[in-house]
Amino acid sequence: MKSIRTMALLGVGVTALAATAPALSQDQVILRLLPYHTDAMVENYNPNNPTGPQQRMRDFAYEPLWIDNIWHPGENEEALAVSWEIGEDLKSITYKLREGVKWSDGEDFNADDVVFSYEYAKAHPDYPMGIDVFNGETGNVTGAEKIDDYTVRFTLNEPDALARYGLNGLYPLPEHVWKDVEDPKNFANLDVVATGPWTKPANFSRNGHDLCRNELSRYNDENAIDCLRFPQMNGNEQTVAALSAGDLDWLGDGLTDPDVTFLPQSEFNNYWLPAGSDVNLQLNTTRAPFDNLEFRKAMSVAIDRDTLLEIATFGLTTETKYPIGTGEMYNTWYDPEALEPYTWLMQYDPDKAMELLDAAGFVDADNDGWRDNPDGTPIAFGISMPSGWTDWVNTGQTVAENLQDIGINASLKTMDQGAWFDAAPRGDFDVYVMWTNSGPTPYNQYSPMFNPRLMVEGQIDFQAMHQMQIPEVEAALDVFKGSADEATQRAALTDIHKAVAENLPVISLFANPVWYEYSTRRFTGWVTEEDQRFRPQVHDGTRERVWHALSLKPIEGAQF
Amino acid sequence: MIFLARRLVFYFAAFFLAITFNFLIPRLMPGDPSDRIIASFQGRLNEAQVAAIRQSYGLDGSLWEQYLDYVGSVFRLDFGISTVQFPEPTASLLFYGATWTLVLVGLSIALAFVIGSMMGIRAAWNRGGFFDSFFTPINVMMNAFTPAIVALVLFYAFSLQLRWFPLGRAHDPNLMAGFDLQFIGSVLYHATLPVLSIFLVSFGGWHLGMRNVMINLLNDDFVILARAKGLSDNRVKYRYVARNAILPQITSLALSVGYMLGGALVTEQVFNYPGLGKFTFTAIQSRDYSFIQGQLLLLTTAVLIANLLSDIANVILDPRLRKG
């Protein structure tokens, strides 16, 4: 027993020592943010490595050509390019680049870097730089031409009015560094050379690293933050607890019951969830009974979306008005008059559903209590779901219950996340709950949804899981792409909306929230519901996040 | 010595069995790592590029060729590249996680073994007394607690509510790794709750084991002789009885290492402790095959080594085994 006592005393003493351990020097202003979860930080600063480094390096260190302000298009959008011009025939785009920008090692930024980036992407097709290079079968960009030191023209294979959206997101690489890099996929890029406000990595450990100020950046004077700190964290409970404790300032994780579990944890905790992209049921229309339009209509009417909103997703989602596969995010593109006749498909009416099914021949032929196909074969299917995603599992269960109430033998089919990701491209499913893409225009949602190339078994895209090819939609998409005139684009989009509502390849459920949490402990200047300057997310894909970071100012007297 | 030699042969055979099993597992799992990568390009690849990607994952060639490749790479300690943390080599992540799991599990086992055995010795010596009839049942029942709930409750009570202990991690992220007192102190401070949660559900087993073995020994003649000769209680207790009782306990210790390494998984999840279990869980969900394989192999090897060490310890401590 004596040895136990000694051990205990030793433990207490050591703990006391640990509690007084000084931290690293803290006279700098540090913003702590978590764009993604990971189990261990890796020392890799490659801006095109999608497993993690991209989330840290893009926008903050490497700048794109253009930052599209999705919520207020046209306001303050220049980045490394100051203007763009689409050619008359829609087969070229010319960018005028910003003059006087220096890379963080002192070299000048000019058109050579942009042209080099294009050639580099072409030479390394397995290195995902985000340029839609034409490789003989897919892609559209055929060349990049230097007009003068600060002008670049990209040429396209086919006319495309929307190509600029893709090219806007090109993050030019410094030619003088990357021309010697032979294997970009495996390159760790430890000496970061970029133009953004923070380019110096520091204090790397498995627990996270810092990205510190770039003195040569044009943002340097207005930049109030000395370093960005990217901690290593995994697990929503941990991240939310970290925000409450002051270990994080900016976060983008899913919340459960935030008014009960999040806000009370700290007076500085805040969240705001603007409406994001739609969540749909993707039906495998190559299988019965989903190949029957009346069945699909009945399914849509049988779903109690109010319950989904309030209970299944804890009141954090918003409703979608029209059965068009996209949600509130693009409500400025809707034509409400044209879509009015289809709103009944989104109203909960189980009786109507049963009517539709009876009329179409889906009755209980073998008296087992469940409806069967018109040809007599039984109907039984599963709604596939990854087992960890609580709100979606709740959604799936509610939908299954709704369907059971009208006599359809539907159930929830949960599986391990890996298996769920893998089953989709193989076409090995009946019904999936699936998100939709976000992007600058609705084109980004509908294009993958109806692209026949993406319906090939083995490579089925998550958006195209329904595998229904609608020629009118494909034609309308081409019109949309091929015209720079907004009125034409709107008309084409309305055609698409009507075609989707008519055919119901997917069933719209609700609009996902955009996850955004922040702490007012150390910084002010956050985007809020009252001040909706631009999209507030911390994740990669939201190029506006660099503006968000730059607009934060430290509070007097805050401890860093 | 023959005893040791036989055990070594067994361990080699078991190791090869583990390698083979390891090789087969990811190929039996539904899905394929290259599918995931190909899907991420969203249809922008042409035929040649798809084929190139499949080839880079070693999924071409006959099963036998792949197997030989794999065995070779194991002996070269080349565990491949992680797909989740591309292009970080799996080996570096594995050893990082393994270090922390060793710290966690090592501390827990040491504490549980020592404290449990001490309590067991005391219970056996005064069996039927208050200590024995109260603590023995309680300790053993604690073994039946779900480690997940124990971890959760401790986290919720002491980390979230009372804020006496940190939320997770292995050490204060501001400290750099080193063998100085500060760092070690921080490690111990962060390890307190996780170690406690594993300790609480395991020390009862040691208590019971030690107690039962000792009670059987206490009736032997040598004990009576020792006491008749006037040796002090403590001397008899520790130098004579406990020393003999330790032998079977050491074998149990080795076997429990394997169980512990796996069982720490839930605790690591709850406390965000960067151990092997936590990494493994993520790897399984993201189908990071090289990591899954590397981790299984590492665990099996660790258990085999632990068993080998316990065999050696048995040979050293038990003269009867030296004759063979």
Add this chain to the structure above:
Amino acid sequence: MTEITQSSRYSLTDRLDEAILASAAPSQEQVMKELGIKGRPGWTSRLPPGLAAFATNPKGMTGVLILLALILFSIFGPMMSDYNPNRRAGKPHVMPSYEHVLGTTRMGKDVFTQLAYGGRVSLAVGFGAGLAAALIGLAVGISAGYFGGRVDDILTFFVNVVLVLPGLPLIIVIATMVESASPWVIGVVLAATGWGWSARTIRTQTLSLRTREFVLSAELMGERKWRIILIEIFPNMLSFFMSGLVLGTIAAILAEAALEFIGLGDPNAITWGTMLFWAQNNLALQSNAWWEIWPPCIAIMLTGAALVMVNFSVDEITNPQLRASRKIGLIRKFLRSRGRSADVF
């Protein structure tokens, strides 16, 4: 002094002890009263001795009673409740009240109903896996111990391999190979990986029994091998088998709960483990909805505790020296107070 057993070694010191005791002996009634021993044999004397020993063991009986209560709850509980455990029964996170004895979950499902239905699956799978593992261990252990030689070597190799493979990670990997691991699949996997320990102990015990006279004489008489195993060896193995069964069941129940808790089970299924999974995912603790998380937790712990007590009593019966009962303590105190050595106990 009918209830006090004496040490089997009748040495000089014992004879001296007895003589002194006899000279200073109080009457039998006085001793019995001092030790709190009842005089009359009860109903248990009519049972076979093994069962009688078990029935009079307070720990064992408590354990069995608790288990019985849980089993009855699982069988009859569902009938006591009108709700469907799978469907919404009320508003979310309702506190325990008259309509919902244990409240509702975050999704509005009745906790009491889920506990009752869940108990069926959890207990069935737990006991099933434990029994299967114990049976496999028994078969392997007896065969290895009895037949010896080649058979022993091969079987021991497999036993060692199973013992050495790290359990939980292996189970996790296997559980992800099947698309969605229903509780039954988990049970099968647990049985297949959990038989090592009991196989080892039974083999050791068989080895020691094999050389005993009654086995040798049966062999000499020409008894067939399987009869010898079944009739001579197996009954002596019973306590080890029981012990293995109980421990295996505990391990199976805990492992199943752990697997489902981290999300590898089938969230559609209703078991105590999946109840914990949902409670954790819906942040029950943080929302102060203690009724969602504590009932399944306590149910699992009670089952484990009851099984542990049963295991204890089995240990004690087979090896009376292990008794941690107060009675033995009193006896030792009594002996010490009379100045005698207490070490005979």
